[in-house]
Amino acid sequence: xxxxxxxxxxxxxxxxxxxxxxxxxxxxxxxxxxxxxxxxxxxxxxxxxxxxxxxxxxxxxxxxxxxxxxxxxxxxxxxxxxxxxxxxxxxxxxxxxxxxxxxxxxxxxxxxxxxxxxxxxxxxxxxxxxxxxxxxxxxxxxxxxxxxxxxxxxxxxxxxxxxxxxxxxxxxxxxxxxxxxxxxxxxxxxxxxxxxxxxxxxxxxxxxxxxxxxxxxxxxxxxxxxxxxxxxxxxxxxxxxxxxxxxxxxxxxxxxxxxxxxxxxxxxxxxxxxxxxxxxxxxxxxxxxxxxxxxxxxxxxxxxxxxxxxxxxxxxxxxxxxxxxxxxxxxxxxxxxxxxxxxxxxxxxxxxxxxxxxxxxxxxxxxxxxxxxxxxxxxxxxxxxxxxxxxxxxxxxxxxxxxxxxxxxxxxxxxxxxxxxxxxxxxxxxxxxxxxxxxxxxxxxxxxxxxxxxxxxxxxxxxxxx
Numbered sequence: 217x218x219x220x221x222x223x224x225x226x227x228x229x230x231x232x233x234x235x236x237x238x239x240x241x242x243x244x245x246x247x248x249x250x251x252x253x254x255x256x257x258x259x260x261x262x263x264x265x266x267x268x269x270x271x272x273x274x275x276x277x278x279x280x281x282x283x284x285x286x287x288x289x290x291x292x293x294x295x296x297x298x299x300x301x302x303x304x305x306x307x308x309x310x311x312x313x314x315x316x317x318x319x320x321x322x323x324x325x326x327x328x329x330x331x332x333x334x335x336x337x338x339x340x341x342x343x344x345x346x347x348x349x350x351x352x353x354x355x356x357x358x359x360x361x362x363x364x365x366x367x368x369x370x371x372x373x374x375x376x377x378x379x380x381x382x383x384x385x386x387x388x389x390x391x392x393x394x395x396x397x398x399x400x401x402x403x404x405x406x407x408x409x410x411x412x413x414x415x416x417x418x419x420x421x422x423x424x425x426x427x428x429x430x431x432x433x434x435x436x437x438x439x440x441x442x443x444x445x446x447x448x449x450x451x452x453x454x455x456x457x458x459x460x461x462x463x464x465x466x467x468x469x470x471x472x473x474x475x476x477x478x479x480x481x482x483x484x485x486x487x488x489x490x491x492x493x494x495x496x497x498x499x500x501x502x503x504x505x506x507x508x509x510x511x512x513x514x515x516x517x518x519x520x521x522x523x524x525x526x527x528x529x530x531x532x533x534x535x536x537x538x539x540x541x542x543x544x545x546x547x548x549x550x551x552x553x554x555x556x557x558x559x560x561x562x563x564x565x566x567x568x569x570x571x572x573x574x575x576x577x578x579x580x581x582x583x584x585x586x587x588x589x590x591x592x593x594x595x596x597x598x599x600x601x602x603x604x605x606x607x608x609x610x611x612x613x614x615x616x617x618x619x620x621x622x623x624x625x626x627x628x629x630x631x632x633x634x635x636x637x638x639x640x641x642x643x644x645x646x647x648x649x650x651x652x653x654x655x656x657x658x659x660x661x662x663x664x665x666x667x668x669x670x671x672x673x674x675x676x677x678x679x680x681x682x
Contacts, residue, residue, distance in 0.1 A: 239478055240491060260311050282313065288405060293601075303609040311384055336383060385410050504538070507539040521670070522557045524536060575629065578672070584660065593644045594651060
């Protein structure tokens with residue numbers, strides 16, 4: 217039957233049959249697509265229980281929606297709220313809720329110190345540029361929902377918008393691993409604050425983050441794994457709200473209609489609802505489990521490294537968006553950080569503390585950065601391996617690294633320290649079991665992003681006694 221209307225037919229047509237296999241097919245994709253969005257929503261539910269800016273369990277910076285908490289030192293190894301934490305910066309964290317209106321975020325004068333404030337929406341995509349690489353001026357900035365039409369008060373240096381219900385604010389401020397720099401950074405980080413616009417007076421505020429209050433963490437910390445932010449048992453119960461909170465971008469309208477059609481079917485048919493429920497459980501155990509492993513995600517590189525080049529700017533690349541969220545959520549934009557991931561040694565074998573490895577940067581071939589670089593070791597759950605040295609990464613922050621006479625730098629990785637005492641400052645302690653390595657290049661030169669610079673192989677060390 218022909219029609220003279222220029223309007224396309226609604227997709228899909230209401231009332232059509234949906235087989236179990238069809239529901240499983242769409243449901244599996246829906247789980248991949250929606251995993252980061254549900255993850256962010258559940259982080260908001262934790263922050264709604266926080267009475268004031270402070271620390272969850274004395275470890276994790278937090279604040280009620282619209283505000284942030286800030287550390288005053290490196291993150292503790294017991295942290296479990298975000299996988300793959302960084303041991304080179306002092307962190308902050310806050311969650312915004314568009315339904316509560318805008319927030320003000322303060323930027324002090326960091327001088328020549330590296331800093332970046334990551335602001336991401338519910339898609340975990342960047343919606344603001346605040347950092348050393350953007351030459352951001354000190355001042356107070358407004359983070360506002362796109363539909364907020366209030367008056368911007370005097371003294372606000374700039375306005376950034378987010379179009380989803382939920383957003384996150386994550387300051388990162390570089391700190392050398394010295395007592396002197398720990399002391400020097402305190403006056404700066406005490407000026408890093410975010411709070412609802414209603415609390416803005418026009419005068420920057422300060423707080424002593426070393427005296428931040430501690431709040432009960434509930435089930436948000438502890439254990440070996442990252443906090444379970446996405447529960448497949450209730451994923452499809454939350455997805456209708458997600459579709460309301462995260463608007464379709466141009467070109468995504470049909471996708472949203474497709475997802476709503478299977479949700480409508482589930483609402484009308486208990487059997488369809490059970491098919492989707494089981495699909496979520498199965499997809500979490502298979503696809504999402506695979507995406508946790510670095511060797512299964514990203515762009516392959518030489519020597520079994522992998523990388524990604526669209527962090528926090530995923531667009532329609534839902535695979536990368538969810539892979540990053542599962543393995544290490546809150547990656548920065550490429551202009552802010554280049555990332556390199558490693559699960560395997562030079563021979564393609566899984567990294568394990570039973571062996572000793574060497575990572576040698578030739579003369580003049582350290583990660584090319586304007587900010588800083590680091591090599592971090594994570595256990596099989598993507599968290600720090602507690603050790604007597606309290607050492608989890610090596611790089612720019614370390615002032616005692618030993619270089620070889622030719623100018624090369626070798627890092628040693630394993631459960632046992634190097635036999636030569638002179639090499640011990642260059643040792644990353646590993647667990648006896650499986651682990652991964654992770655290179656960060658903050659404020660990278662183009663060579664770190666276009667493949668010109670490549671990480672060296674992780675080779676079995678000749679001093680390995682196995």
